[in-house]
Amino acid sequence: MLSIKNLKAEINGKEILKGINLEVKAGEVHAIMGPNGSGKSTLSAVLAGREDYDVTGGTVTFNGKDLLDLAAEDRAREGIFLAFQYPVEIPGVSNINFLRTAINEVRKYKGLPDMEAKDFLALVKEKQKLVELDAKLAGRSVNEGFSGGEKKRNEIFQMAVLEPKLAILDETDSGLDIDALRIVATGVNKLKNKDNATIVITHYQRLLDYIVPDFVHILYNGKIVKSGGKELALEMEEKGYDEIKKQYDTATV
Amino acid sequence: MITDKLTATHNFLEELAKQAGKAAFMPTNEIGLALQYLEDKGIPNNKHEDYKYCNIEAILRKEFKTIAGKEIDLNIQDWMQKNKCADAYNICVVNGKLSSDPKDFPEGVSIVSINNAPTEHLHNHLAKYAPSNSDALIALNTAYADRGIFLHVTKSFKKPIVIHHINSSEGNLFFNVRNLLVIEKNAEAEITEFYHSSTQKYFTNNLTEVFVGENAHVNHTVIQNAGVASYLVNATKTHQHKQSIYTNSCFTFSGALVRNNLNTAIAAEFSETHLFGLFVTKGNQLVDNHTLVDHLKPNCQSNELYKGIVGGKSTAVFNGQIFVEKDAQKTNAYQSSKNILISDDATVNAKPELEIYANDVKCSHGTSTGKVDENALFYLKARGIGEESARKLLLQAFAHEVIDQLKNETIKERVSELFQESLQD
Ligand SMILES: Nc1ncnc2c1ncn2[C@@H]1O[C@H](COP(=O)(O)OP(=O)(O)OP(=O)(O)O)[C@@H](O)[C@H]1O
Ligand SMILES: [Mg+2]
Numbered sequence: 001m002l003s004i005k006n007l008k009a010e011i012n013g014k015e016i017l018k019g020i021n022l023e024v025k026a027g028e029v030h031a032i033m034g035p036n037g038s039g040k041s042t043l044s045a046v047l048a049g050r051e052d053y054d055v056t057g058g059t060v061t062f063n064g065k066d067l068l069d070l071a072a073e074d075r076a077r078e079g080i081f082l083a084f085q086y087p088v089e090i091p092g093v094s095n096i097n098f099l100r101t102a103i104n105e106v107r108k109y110k111g112l113p114d115m116e117a118k119d120f121l122a123l124v125k126e127k128q129k130l131v132e133l134d135a136k137l138a139g140r141s142v143n144e145g146f147s148g149g150e151k152k153r154n155e156i157f158q159m160a161v162l163e164p165k166l167a168i169l170d171e172t173d174s175g176l177d178i179d180a181l182r183i184v185a186t187g188v189n190k191l192k193n194k195d196n197a198t199i200v201i202t203h204y205q206r207l208l209d210y211i212v213p214d215f216v217h218i219l220y221n222g223k224i225v226k227s228g229g230k231e232l233a234l235e236m237e238e239k240g241y242d243e244i245k246k247q248y249d250t251a252t253v
Numbered sequence: 254m255i256t257d258k259l260t261a262t263h264n265f266l267e268e269l270a271k272q273a274g275k276a277a278f279m280p281t282n283e284i285g286l287a288l289q290y291l292e293d294k295g296i297p298n299n300k301h302e303d304y305k306y307c308n309i310e311a312i313l314r315k316e317f318k319t320i321a322g323k324e325i326d327l328n329i330q331d332w333m334q335k336n337k338c339a340d341a342y343n344i345c346v347v348n349g350k351l352s353s354d355p356k357d358f359p360e361g362v363s364i365v366s367i368n369n370a371p372t373e374h375l376h377n378h379l380a381k382y383a384p385s386n387s388d389a390l391i392a393l394n395t396a397y398a399d400r401g402i403f404l405h406v407t408k409s410f411k412k413p414i415v416i417h418h419i420n421s422s423e424g425n426l427f428f429n430v431r432n433l434l435v436i437e438k439n440a441e442a443e444i445t446e447f448y449h450s451s452t453q454k455y456f457t458n459n460l461t462e463v464f465v466g467e468n469a470h471v472n473h474t475v476i477q478n479a480g481v482a483s484y485l486v487n488a489t490k491t492h493q494h495k496q497s498i499y500t501n502s503c504f505t506f507s508g509a510l511v512r513n514n515l516n517t518a519i520a521a522e523f524s525e526t527h528l529f530g531l532f533v534t535k536g537n538q539l540v541d542n543h544t545l546v547d548h549l550k551p552n553c554q555s556n557e558l559y560k561g562i563v564g565g566k567s568t569a570v571f572n573g574q575i576f577v578e579k580d581a582q583k584t585n586a587y588q589s590s591k592n593i594l595i596s597d598d599a600t601v602n603a604k605p606e607l608e609i610y611a612n613d614v615k616c617s618h619g620t621s622t623g624k625v626d627e628n629a630l631f632y633l634k635a636r637g638i639g640e641e642s643a644r645k646l647l648l649q650a651f652a653h654e655v656i657d658q659l660k661n662e663t664i665k666e667r668v669s670e671l672f673q674e675s676l677q678d
Contacts, residue, residue, distance in 0.1 A: 071640070076636055088629050141650075158636060
């Protein structure tokens with residue numbers, strides 16, 4: 001589904017991604033861990049099409065298409081969804097109007113007519129239930145005045161409505177209380193099927209207790225320095241990144 | 254220099270005098286004051302502080318070498334059929350002249366040509382709120398206005414009065430329009446002025462004096478969509494009596510030049526003033542909003558919000574003055590001006606001016622000019638919303654509160670439509 005080869009990216013002349021390789025197949029869950037500032041959010045932003053970053057090398061193919069060639073909106077329409085680490089507040093745009101516009105723009109791209117109003121409302125209702133999102137939030141401006149946890153839940157709600165092929169969850173667990181974590185994780189699991197895939201970026205094993213990864217990758221200093229099965233996350237949680245840092249830092253000197 | 258300018262003024266005034274003659278309904282002493290002022294000051298150019306960005310003299314010199322354009326008759330019935338607002342009393346004003354006969358008006362509302370206004374009202378109000386020697390365009394209007402309307406409201410009514418301003422001429426027409434709106438004690442009125450698009454070049458120097466009586470509530474909405482051939486100077490001078498509420502909402506969607514001079518004198522206690530503005534500019538447009546709220550008496554409130562979406566090579570000006578006079582204790586006065594630049598070649602000049610002479614007051618002002626929020630834009634795009642739709646959504650969100658505060662649904666809908674249209678191309 002997603003194939004990243006030797007991806008390099010920089011911002012303001014500073015290289016952040018220094019050659020990323022990653023293969024994600026349909027039905028898989030990948031976890032990416034790594035110390036602060038290692039480039040996890042940068043990788044997700046580059047995949048989602050944020051233009052502030054300059055891709056300086058490598059390729060990304062998504063379901064046979066050259067992803068880097070597509071505008072951000074077309075990547076979303078092709079089925080990439082980024083749950084933001086820091087969801088943006090947009091005063092004056094109601095959540096519901098935002099979602100309706102998004103759904104219909106995606107449908108237009110696929111040559112489908114606008115969704116019927118009643119179908120849309122039914123869909124919204126169903127998905128709100130899935131992530132136990134307070135219905136009142138739908139009428140409010142996008143993320144405006146939402147609590148940290150509400151913002152994260154709203155991301156998963158949008159994901160549930162848009163049903164992407166590849167979801168990239170950037171620290172969706174941070175800021176969630178224990179119940180919310182379980183609800184969000186359950187939501188993600190319910191949306192999982194053999195045709196879609198998930199990349200979970202996290203610092204904590206506790207999310208991975210719920211969303212069990214098939215692969216775990218450690219990103220450090222702009223590179224994936226170690227990959228393994230779900231036990232790698234447990235190992236990292238136990239030992240921390242010291243060993244990796246030491247090993248990697250000396251290797252490059 | 255000065256002599257050059259005065260020669261230009263002289264020539265222009267001579268032309269104008271030939272066209273219009275002196276304002277027939279205006280007291281001769283006011284005309285005298287006005288002419289003297291014009292003689293002294295000339296038509297303002299960019300050396301006048303108040304017209305720094307709005308060189309009227311140059312525009313007249315370059316664009317209106319002749320002002321003798323012929324007026325053309327218009328089939329009002331046809332026009333109304335296409336353009337009237339539903340659920341409203343519609344009035345047509347062609348080239349500043351009252352053209353439709355407002356028969357269906359409810360009791361307590363009357364509109365006549367300013368030339369036929371009852372003398373007592375002219376005597377009580379005319380030139381009282383717009384001193385003839387305070388501004389050259391007021392002076393010009395005072396001396397030469399030969400058309401306009403007098404609206405008198407003595408009872409409350411809910412349906413809006415919509416005054417449609419239409420231009421019908423061969424082009425190169427210049428005229429001075431003088432209006433007087435008198436809303437008497439305890440009356441409530443919903444008045445909308447709607448400037449419609451014209452393809453012919455014309456210049457309107459419009460001056461409206463508004464008297465808001467004791468405990469009267471007035472919603473005064475101005476929609477300026479006169480097209481790229483239109484030059485409009487629009488002065489609104491409002492005088493508020495005790496416990497009155499005056500709300501002015503000004504929407505500017507097109508016009509080569511739009512200069513609004515909006516002054517409100519809060520002349521008695523326990524009154525409220527609300528000023529809202531929204532302008533969308535593009536091309537080479539110049540939209541210049543000058544507002545002044547003058548708090549003369551204690552215990553009054555004013556609230557002002559102006560928003561602009563400034564594109565193309567256009568220039569937008571906002572100059573918002575608030576005066577709180579010595580006597581005006583317990584004043585609450587707020588002002589905010591926010592602009593979004595949507596092109597690198599557009600310019601915004603925003604300047605708040607507060608002058609406070611009372612000590613027990615609450616006043617604040619704020620102004621900001623920025624671009625469309627890139628983070629918000631990316632967020633929308635990351636959900637599949639295209640660049641153009643995303644930008645529009647954000648601009649709509651920006652403008653929303655100015656449009657949404659309109660009380661009348663028909664007018665609100667019309668303004669929303671025009672706003673959407675103004676965001677195209
Ligand atoms: N606009 C920018 N200019 C310069 N450096 C930047 C910019 N944006 C990000 N960076 C840097 O890129 C590096 C990677 O940041 P990124 O947000 O991808 O890290 P992360 O792995 O997501 O960290 P965290 O775990 O804290 O979320 C950091 O050192 C950061 O300071
Ligand atoms: Mg991050």
